[in-house]
Amino acid sequence: PKAGQSDRGAAPGGDRTGSAGQSSPAPSEGGDTGDAPAPSATDGGGETPGSAAPQTTGTGAAHGFALRKDAAGFQLAVPDGWTRTPKNTQGQVTYAKGGFELIVVPGRDSAAEFGSDPMAYQREREGELQAYRSSSWATSSGLRTIQVGGQTMAEGQFTWNDAGRRELFVRNVAILLNGRYHVLQVRGPAAQRDKVDQVYEQASASYRYTG
Numbered sequence: 001p002k003a004g005q006s007d008r009g010a011a012p013g014g015d016r017t018g019s020a021g022q023s024s025p026a027p028s029e030g031g032d033t034g035d036a037p038a039p040s041a042t043d044g045g046g047e048t049p050g051s052a053a054p055q056t057t058g059t060g061a062a063h064g065f066a067l068r069k070d071a072a073g074f075q076l077a078v079p080d081g082w083t084r085t086p087k088n089t090q091g092q093v094t095y096a097k098g099g100f101e102l103i104v105v106p107g108r109d110s111a112a113e114f115g116s117d118p119m120a121y122q123r124e125r126e127g128e129l130q131a132y133r134s135s136s137w138a139t140s141s142g143l144r145t146i147q148v149g150g151q152t153m154a155e156g157q158f159t160w161n162d163a164g165r166r167e168l169f170v171r172n173v174a175i176l177l178n179g180r181y182h183v184l185q186v187r188g189p190a191a192q193r194d195k196v197d198q199v200y201e202q203a204s205a206s207y208r209y210t211g
Contacts, residue, residue, distance in 0.1 A: 126174055
């Protein structure tokens, strides 16, 4: 059976644990925003073909990461040495190395079609979590709705077994931006949660939609 969907197990430090669907107030001016994703956007939410290699800059990224300006219309911090796979038919751009994946979906789904509640979208509709919903044994924790700078997003932590029966640990955020959903998801072995956390925190904090 699928394990209970607890609201425990948010990001380290315990300051991001909350009930599913709960909205947390936007950080006060000048306050600490913690590790909440900080998306930015230009006009529109349409997709741009992403077959070209991304530009890389060493600025604005933590040690061991590079800020990638992706041809699919976004930028974010990616670990050094990770390989990019161009946008597929599901609208996903993937960076990967070894058993780890960083999946980015820049504005594929619209709020007009999927609703304007990021938490409901994440738990019930988001394609990148279909394996979680289909799994006979899976867990979720740290489910929380966040409001930052007038933007709403939902995040969570998930586990399920992949096709090879390997247990995956997954960090996910669905950001509602200009009427479209932007998804960032990091997957890796459950035994290496710290690495998944590190990649997720850097990617989500640096994500910007450039159109």
